[in-house]
Amino acid sequence: MVETWLRRLMWGRGVSAAGDGLWFTTWALYFTRVVGLPPVVVGVAMAVAGGAGLAAAVPLGALADRFDARHVAAATTGVRGLAVACYPFVDATWAFVLVTVVFVAPANGGNAARTALLAGLVVDDAARVDALARQRVAQHVGYAAGAGGGALVLGLDDPAAYHAAIAVNAAGFAVLVVVLLLAPRPRRLPRPSASPLRDRPYLAVVGTTAVLSLCWAMLSTGVPLWTSRTLPLSLSGVLVVVSSVGIALLQVPATRLAGTTPGAARTAAVSGAVLAAACLLLALSGSLGRHVGVAVVVVAGLLHLAGELGYVAASWQLSLSLMREEARGAYQGVAEAATATVQMVGPAFFTVGLTALGAGGWLLAAGVFLAAGAAVPGLVRRADRQVLTS
Structure with a gap:
C-alpha cells in the first residue's frame, strides 16, 4: 500500500509542479501588466510573504507531529491552492499582499509536513531519500512542462490566458491534496518532549x-x-x-x-x-x-x-x-x-x-x-x- 501511494505522490508532485512552472513563468508579468501593480509593491509583498514562511515553517511542522501529518500536509496544500485561485479577484494592493502571504507562507511548513508524512510511512532512511529523489525528478519534469506552457501564455499576453494559467495551477494543488488525503495512516509516536x-x-x-x-x-x-x-x-x-x-x-x-x-x-x-x-x-x-x-x-x-x-x-x-x-x-x-x-x-x-x-x-x-x-x-x-x- 505504501509503495502504491509513493508512486501516486510522485505523480501528484509532478502535476502540481507543472502548475507551479506555469505560474512562476508568468506571475511577474501578470501582476505588473494585468493587475497593474508597481514592481516595488510586488517585491515587497514577496519579501513579507517569505518572512512569514520562515516564521511558519517550524510551527506547521510541529502540527504534523501533534496531529495527523496527512491532514496538515493536505491543509497547507489546499490553502495555497485556494489562495492562488483568488488572484483573479485581487483589485487592491492590500488584497494582493494578503493573498500573497497566504499563498507563500505555508509553503515551507507544507514541505516539512509532507516529508514528515513520508518519514512516518517509510522507516529506512535510504528508502526515504530514494522516495524524495523520485519526487524531485517528477517535480523537475513537471516544472519543465509548465514552463513550456508559460511561454505560450506569455506569447498570447492576454488576461484570459493568464487566468487560465492560474486555474491550472490551482487544479494542480487540488490533485496533490487528493493524493495526500489518500495516504495510509502514518505510524503513531509519543508526543515530542523537546523542541x-x-x-x-x-x-x-x-x-x-x-x-x-x-x-x-x-x-x-x-x-x-x-x-x-x-x-x-x-x-x-x-x-x-x-x-x-x-x-x-x-x-x-x-x-x-x-x-x-x-x-x-x-x-x-x-x-x-x-x-x-x-x-x-x-x-x-x-x-x-x-x-x-x-x-x-x-x-x-x-x-x-x-x-x-x-x-x-x-x-x-x-x-x-x-x-x-x-x-x-x-x-x-x-x-x-x-x-x-x-x-x-x-x-x-x-x-x-x-x-x-x-x-x-x-x-x-x-x-x-x-x-x-x-x-x-x-x-x-x-x-x-x-x-x-x-
Missing part, C-alpha cells in the same frame, strides 16, 4: 548544509549576470536546461552516494569543493576569449550540476537521520527554514558580489562553498554522537 530549536548539533548541521543551497541562486542569478557581460546571452539558459535534464536523469542514482550518515557528510564536503571549483572556473572565464570562455562556463555548469546533486542528496539524508523521530515534522520544519533563509539572501549575495568585486565575487562564493562543505563532517559526528546517546 528542535534546542537541538544545537542538529541546527548546526542543517544550517551549515543549507549554505550549499546557494548553488540555486548561483545558477539563476550569478551565472546570467556574469555571462551577459562578454558571452552569449543564451548560455545561461543552456546551463539551466542541462541542469534540469541532469537532475531528471541522475538525482536518484546520486542518492546512493549519501546512503548513510557518514556518507552524506562526505558527500556534502565533496559537493562544497566541486561547487567551489565551478566558481573558480567562472571567475576565470571572464578573462578568456569568447569560444574558450563558453567552453569553460559549460564545464563549470557540469560541475555545478554534480555539486547540486550531491548537496541535495546529502541534505535529505542528514536532515532525516539526525532528527528525533517523535518530532520529525518540527525537525523538517527547521531544515526547511534554514534552506529558505539562504534562498532569501542568495540572489543579493551574487548580485552584490559580482557587481562590486567582479571575478572576486566568484572567489568569495568559492570560499563560502568550500568552508561550508568542509565543516559538515565534523558537525555531523557531533550530532550523530548525540543521537546515539539520547
Whole structure:
C-alpha cells in the first residue's frame, strides 16, 4: 500500500509542479501588466510573504507531529491552492499582499509536513531519500512542462490566458491534496518532549548544509549576470536546461552516494569543493576569449550540476537521520527554514558580489562553498554522537 501511494505522490508532485512552472513563468508579468501593480509593491509583498514562511515553517511542522501529518500536509496544500485561485479577484494592493502571504507562507511548513508524512510511512532512511529523489525528478519534469506552457501564455499576453494559467495551477494543488488525503495512516509516536530549536548539533548541521543551497541562486542569478557581460546571452539558459535534464536523469542514482550518515557528510564536503571549483572556473572565464570562455562556463555548469546533486542528496539524508523521530515534522520544519533563509539572501549575495568585486565575487562564493562543505563532517559526528546517546 505504501509503495502504491509513493508512486501516486510522485505523480501528484509532478502535476502540481507543472502548475507551479506555469505560474512562476508568468506571475511577474501578470501582476505588473494585468493587475497593474508597481514592481516595488510586488517585491515587497514577496519579501513579507517569505518572512512569514520562515516564521511558519517550524510551527506547521510541529502540527504534523501533534496531529495527523496527512491532514496538515493536505491543509497547507489546499490553502495555497485556494489562495492562488483568488488572484483573479485581487483589485487592491492590500488584497494582493494578503493573498500573497497566504499563498507563500505555508509553503515551507507544507514541505516539512509532507516529508514528515513520508518519514512516518517509510522507516529506512535510504528508502526515504530514494522516495524524495523520485519526487524531485517528477517535480523537475513537471516544472519543465509548465514552463513550456508559460511561454505560450506569455506569447498570447492576454488576461484570459493568464487566468487560465492560474486555474491550472490551482487544479494542480487540488490533485496533490487528493493524493495526500489518500495516504495510509502514518505510524503513531509519543508526543515530542523537546523542541528542535534546542537541538544545537542538529541546527548546526542543517544550517551549515543549507549554505550549499546557494548553488540555486548561483545558477539563476550569478551565472546570467556574469555571462551577459562578454558571452552569449543564451548560455545561461543552456546551463539551466542541462541542469534540469541532469537532475531528471541522475538525482536518484546520486542518492546512493549519501546512503548513510557518514556518507552524506562526505558527500556534502565533496559537493562544497566541486561547487567551489565551478566558481573558480567562472571567475576565470571572464578573462578568456569568447569560444574558450563558453567552453569553460559549460564545464563549470557540469560541475555545478554534480555539486547540486550531491548537496541535495546529502541534505535529505542528514536532515532525516539526525532528527528525533517523535518530532520529525518540527525537525523538517527547521531544515526547511534554514534552506529558505539562504534562498532569501542568495540572489543579493551574487548580485552584490559580482557587481562590486567582479571575478572576486566568484572567489568569495568559492570560499563560502568550500568552508561550508568542509565543516559538515565534523558537525555531523557531533550530532550523530548525540543521537546515539539520547
